[in-house]
Each structure stands twice: as C-alpha cells, then as structure tokens.
Amino acid sequence: MVQKSKGKNRYKTQAAATKTARPMRWWLSGALWGAVGVAIIAAMSLVCIFSYDWVTQCAYFRADEIKVTGCNRLDPEKIKELSGAREGVNILSVNLAAAGRRLSADPWIKDVNIRRVFPSKMTIDIQEQEALAIIDFGRLFLLNADGNIFKEYEGDAVSSLPMVTGVTYRDWTAGNIREARVFVSVMNVLALGKCENSMMSNINIEKIIVDKEIGLTLKIREPATFVELGFDEFEKKFERFATITAHLEQKEMGKAFSLVDLKNPDRIVARPVCENNVVAGKGGLREGT
Numbered sequence: 001m002v003q004k005s006k007g008k009n010r011y012k013t014q015a016a017a018t019k020t021a022r023p024m025r026w027w028l029s030g031a032l033w034g035a036v037g038v039a040i041i042a043a044m045s046l047v048c049i050f051s052y053d054w055v056t057q058c059a060y061f062r063a064d065e066i067k068v069t070g071c072n073r074l075d076p077e078k079i080k081e082l083s084g085a086r087e088g089v090n091i092l093s094v095n096l097a098a099a100g101r102r103l104s105a106d107p108w109i110k111d112v113n114i115r116r117v118f119p120s121k122m123t124i125d126i127q128e129q130e131a132l133a134i135i136d137f138g139r140l141f142l143l144n145a146d147g148n149i150f151k152e153y154e155g156d157a158v159s160s161l162p163m164v165t166g167v168t169y170r171d172w173t174a175g176n177i178r179e180a181r182v183f184v185s186v187m188n189v190l191a192l193g194k195c196e197n198s199m200m201s202n203i204n205i206e207k208i209i210v211d212k213e214i215g216l217t218l219k220i221r222e223p224a225t226f227v228e229l230g231f232d233e234f235e236k237k238f239e240r241f242a243t244i245t246a247h248l249e250q251k252e253m254g255k256a257f258s259l260v261d262l263k264n265p266d267r268i269v270a271r272p273v274c275e276n277n278v279v280a281g282k283g284g285l286r287e288g289t
Contacts, residue, residue: 061090063122070126073108079124082106083114091116107151110144131158132190132202137169147187149173160203160221162193166210181231185216188234199242200227215263223248223257230263237262244268 066085068076080086083099096114103112103126111127130145140153143164149172164186177183186208193202200218207219215230223245229237240262248257261269 061092061119063087063089063091063120065121066124067121068124068126070128073128074106074126079103079126083124085114085122085124091118091120091122094122110150131156131161132194133162133164133186133208134158135164135167135172137167137172143190147178147183160206162190162202162205162208162218164208164210166212182210182212185231185234186210189216189218189229192234192238198238199245200238225257226259228259228261228263233265236265240265240268244270 063085064087066080066087068079071079082102083094084102085091085094085099094114094116096116099114100112103109103114103124108129109126110129113123113125115123115125117123129142129150131142132145132147133143134153135141135143135149140163141149142151142153142156142158142161144150167182167186171177171180172183174180189205189208190202192198193200193205195201196203198204200220204221205218206221209217209219211217214228216228218227218229219225220227227241241260244260257270258273259271261271
C-alpha cells in the first residue's frame with residue numbers, strides 16, 4: 001500500500017499571514033488618524049490665536065465709555081485705573097475676573113460687578129462698605145452695617161461715627177457672636193441711631209460704652225449727657241429720651257442733666273449738673289476702654 005505524502009496547507013498559511021498583517025494595518029491606520037487629528041487641532045489653535053488677537057485689537061470693540069456707578073467715597077477714575085478698564089481699551093481684552101479681584105482687594109469695596117456692553121462700552125458697579133461705627137480693641141477698626149470689621153481705622157474721612165468701647169477683639173469675632181447679647185444690643189442701638197432725626201442718632205452719639213453686667217451707656221454730644229440704656233427695649237428708651245429732652249427744652253433746661261438712667265424705661269432717673277462742676281462719668285459711671 002502506497003502512503004500519500006503530506007502537502008502544505010496553503011490556506012492555513014495565508015490565514016496566518018493575514019492574521020499577522022491585520023494588527024499592523026490597524027496600527028498604521030490609527031497612527032494616520034492620530035496625525036490627522038493633531039494637525040486639525042493645531043490648525044484650529046492657530047485659527048483661535050489669530051482670531052483672538054484680531055478681536056482683542058479690533059478698533060470696533062474699543063471702549064468709548066466706561067461707566068462707574070456706586071462710588072460715594074472712592075474715586076471713579078482710580079476704579080477704572082485699578083480695573084484696567086479705561087477709555088480706548090478693547091473691551092474684550094479686559095479680564096473681568098482678574099479686574100474684579102483687584103477691585104475687591106480694596107477694603108472699602110464690598111461687592112463689584114463688571115460688565116461689557118457691546119460693542120464699545122463697559123460698566124463697573126461698585127457697592128461700598130457702609131462704615132457704621134469705630135470699635136476700640138486697643139487699636140481702632142471700622143464696623144460695617146453687618147457688624148463685621150472690614151478695615152483698620154486710619155483717620156479715614158468718615159463723618160462723626162460713634163466709638164464702641166468695652167469689648168475685646170476675641171469677644172467680637174467669636175463664632176457665636178451674632179447670638180451674643182452684647183453684639184445684638186450694640187447693633188440694635190446703631191440701627192436705631194441711623195435715623196438722623198433721633199436725639200440719639202449715630203451722628204450725636206460719641207461713644208457706646210459696653211459693660212457686660214449692666215449693659216450699654218451712651219455718651220451723647222448734644223446735650224452733653226451720659227445715657228444708661230442697659231439691655232433690651234431700646235426703641236422705647238429712645239422715645240423716652242426724646243420726650244425728656246423736649247421737656248427740658250420747654251423748661252429752658254436743655255443741659256441740666258449729666259446722666260439719664262433709662263435702664264428701666266418706666267422709672268427714669270436723671271442726675272442734675274452741679275453748677276460750675278460738670279464732670280462726665282462721676283457717681284459710679286465709668287467709661288469702658
């Protein structure tokens with residue numbers, strides 16, 4: 001019996017070659033598409049760069065007006081300079097976020113909003129801090145309408161502000177301060193004193209002297225008087241003081257008392273001024289420092 005010789009399986013050989021070549025083609029295809037993608041991204045980047053340069057230098061977007069609002073204390077021209085937004089600048093070249101951060105670094109600026117008004121205007125809206133009082137911690141600081149310290153007092157041109165004494169920095173900045181009796185009382189008095197027609201308006205209050213045991217005492221400029229308020233019922237006590245002052249004026253005794261005790265508004269005690277011997281703070285009253 002004759003044995004057949006084994007021949008080469010050419011189909012199997014071709015399949016193996018095809019299997020080997022296929023990953024190579026995939027790799028080459030991927031490399032080609034990757035190169036195309038890189039070229040497209042590079043071209044788009046160049047287009048964006050040239051477009052940005054053209055837009056930020058285009059005269060069409062050159063600012064012919066920079067409007068600054070909300071400035072009572074601050075100089076609008078300095079606001080423009082600090083923000084980098086001045087007449088003639090391309091409004092698209094101004095980085096609004098960076099300009100806002102530079103302006104917010106000024107302690108007198110509470111909030112700022114910068115907007116572009118196309119094609120050639122910008123607006124800068126400033127909200128300034130409202131200085132409500134000076135607080136004495138051994139060094140003087142300014143309080144805003146929220147009771148927050150926003151800057152050190154350095155002889156700033158602020159109209160006659162009352163000075164708060166008798167509290168420490170640690171007490172005033174404690175985490176639960178807004179629930180503390182002293183903080184609430186001081187802020188209530190300052191809020192009532194914002195009324196310019198009040199006999200105890202903030203303009204007329206020289207000092208708010210804090211005693212954690214007996215409460216608040218006000219040193220009034222005109223008539224020169226100390227007013228002991230204690231804690232709570234401040235609106236009622238302000239009204240009583242206005243009534244007393246009006247009565248003294250009718251009797252032509254406008255400066256007849258050096259001390260008015262309003263801790264109990266239903267039982268008012270007034271200490272007369274001794275003739276030629278007016279001494280603020282005598283008789284057990286001490287100014288806090």
